[in-house]
Amino acid sequence: MADDELDLNSLSDPDLANQMHDDLYDGLADEIVEGTEILLSRGWDAQRVLNDALVEGMRIVGIDFRDGILFVPEVLLAANAMKAGMEVLRPLLAETGAQTIGKVVIGTVKGDIHDIGKNLVAMMLEGAGFEVINLGINTDADEFIAALDEHKPDILGMSALLTTTMPYMKVVIEALKEKNIRDDYIVMVGGAPLNEEFGQAIGADAYCRDAAVATETAEALVLARRLTGGEDQ
Amino acid sequence: MSDEDDRLLVIACGALAREVLDVVRLNSLDWVDVECLPANLHNTPDLIPAAVEARLDAAEERYRNVFVGYADCGTGGLLDRLLEARGVGRLPGAHCYEFYATGPGFSDLHDREPGTFYLTDFLAHHFDRLVWAGLGLDRWPDLRDTYFGNYHRLVYLSQVPTSDLVERASGR
Numbered sequence: 594m595a596d597d598e599l600d601l602n603s604l605s606d607p608d609l610a611n612q613m614h615d616d617l618y619d620g621l622a623d624e625i626v627e628g629t630e631i632l633l634s635r636g637w638d639a640q641r642v643l644n645d646a647l648v649e650g651m652r653i654v655g656i657d658f659r660d661g662i663l664f665v666p667e668v669l670l671a672a673n674a675m676k677a678g679m680e681v682l683r684p685l686l687a688e689t690g691a692q693t694i695g696k697v698v699i700g701t702v703k704g705d706i707h708d709i710g711k712n713l714v715a716m717m718l719e720g721a722g723f724e725v726i727n728l729g730i731n732t733d734a735d736e737f738i739a740a741l742d743e744h745k746p747d748i749l750g751m752s753a754l755l756t757t758t759m760p761y762m763k764v765v766i767e768a769l770k771e772k773n774i775r776d777d778y779i780v781m782v783g784g785a786p787l788n789e790e791f792g793q794a795i796g797a798d799a800y801c802r803d804a805a806v807a808t809e810t811a812e813a814l815v816l817a818r819r820l821t822g823g824e825d826q
Numbered sequence: 827m828s829d830e831d832d833r834l835l836v837i838a839c840g841a842l843a844r845e846v847l848d849v850v851r852l853n854s855l856d857w858v859d860v861e862c863l864p865a866n867l868h869n870t871p872d873l874i875p876a877a878v879e880a881r882l883d884a885a886e887e888r889y890r891n892v893f894v895g896y897a898d899c900g901t902g903g904l905l906d907r908l909l910e911a912r913g914v915g916r917l918p919g920a921h922c923y924e925f926y927a928t929g930p931g932f933s934d935l936h937d938r939e940p941g942t943f944y945l946t947d948f949l950a951h952h953f954d955r956l957v958w959a960g961l962g963l964d965r966w967p968d969l970r971d972t973y974f975g976n977y978h979r980l981v982y983l984s985q986v987p988t989s990d991l992v993e994r995a996s997g998r
Contacts, residue, residue, distance in 0.1 A: 665961070
C-alpha cells in the first residue's frame with residue numbers, strides 16, 4: 594500500500610461506511626469489495642452492509658446524476674463498484690434466507706438493445722430487497738409472458754431507449770390483456786423517451802424516470818397491493 | 827413578399843453538414859440556406875431541443891419556411907413537441923443519419939440486427955473525439971463492453987468513401 598493510500602481497516606464503522614459512499618461515488622470497485630469484507634468481519638450482517646454502505650452510496654450517486662453533477666460514465670463506474678460489493682454479499686444474503694420484498698421480471702423490449710438504464714434499475718431493485726429476473730434485451734411479448742408464467746413476479750418492468758421501440762410496451766400489455774393476466778401484475782415502464790403521459794396511455798401502472806424512483810415506486814406498489822389483497826401468490 | 831419569404835432555412839445537425847450542403851449544391855437549391863448546430867449535441871440529446879429553439883427564434887423574422895435536419899436523435903419526443911408547436915418539419919425516424927439508407931432501408935437494417943452500430947463518414951472521421959472520448963472511454967476504457975457489448979454488427983453508411991475513412995471504419 595502506498596503511503597498516501599487510506600487504510601480502510603483504520604476507520605471506525607461509521608467512517609468506513611461514509612468512505613464507501615465516497616468510493617462508490619468514485620467508482621472504486623476494489624475498495625468497495627475491501628470495505629464490504631471489513632464490515633462483515635466486524636460483525637455487520639450482509640443486509641446492513643447492503644443498505645447502509647452500498648444502497649445509500651448509490652442513492653447519493655443517483656441524486657447527483659439527476660442534478661447533472663455526475664454523468665453516465667461516472668454512474669456506470671459506481672454501478673460496477675456496487676455490483677462488485679453485491680457479489681460478495683449475494684451468497685450471504687441467500688444463506689441467511691433474507692426475505693425478499695417482492696419479485697420483478699424486467700427486460701428491454703423487442704427491437705431495442707439498450708440496457709444500461711434497465712440494468713441499473715435491476716441492480717437498485719435487488720439492492721432494495723427484490724428478487725430480480727433480468728431477461729436482457731430485445732425481449733418479445735412471448736418471452737415476457739413465458740417469464741411471468743414461470744416466475745410469478747409481483748412486477749413486470751419494461752425498458753426502451755428508442756422512440757421507435759417504446760410502442761412495443763403497449764403490444765406486451767395488450768398481449769397480457771388478451772390472456773386475461775394483465776391485472777395479475779404491476780406493470781412499470783421506463784426509458785429516456787418515455788414520460789408519465791405515455792405510461793398512462795399504454796396502460797402501465799407506473800412510469801419511472803430513474804432507478805431511484807423505480808425502486809421507491811416498486812416498494813410502494815407492492816406494499817399497496819399486499820395491503821389490498823391484490824396478490825394471490 | 828420579400829425574397830427572404832421564399833427562402834428555406836435548414837437547421838441541421840452538424841454531423842450532417844457536409845451532406846446537406848452537398849444536396850443543396852448538387853441540386854442548385856440556391857433558395858436554401860443551411861445552419862448547423864454542433865454535432866457533439868448528440869452526446870447530450872436533452873440539450874438539442876433548446877438549441878434548435880434558439881435557432882428557430884433567431885430565424886423567426888427572416889424565414890417563413892424552416893426545416894430541421896434532426897430526427898428524434900435521443901430527445902425522447904421533446905424535439906417533436908417543440909416542432910409541432912412551431913409548425914416545423916424534421917427528418918423522419920429515430921436517428922438523423924437514417925435517411926442515408928432511406929427510411930425503409932434503415933428499418934430493414936435494424937430489423938435484421940437490432941444490435942447494429944451505425945457509422946457515417948462524419949462519425950468515422952470524428953469517432954475518437956465524439957464517440958470514444960464523448961462516452962468517457964478515453965478515461966475508462968473498461969466501460970467499452972458496458973456501452974457496446976450488445977452490438978454485433980457495424981454498418982458504415984458511407985456517402986463519400988475515401989480510403990482513409992474506410993480504413994478508420996474498418997478499425998472499429
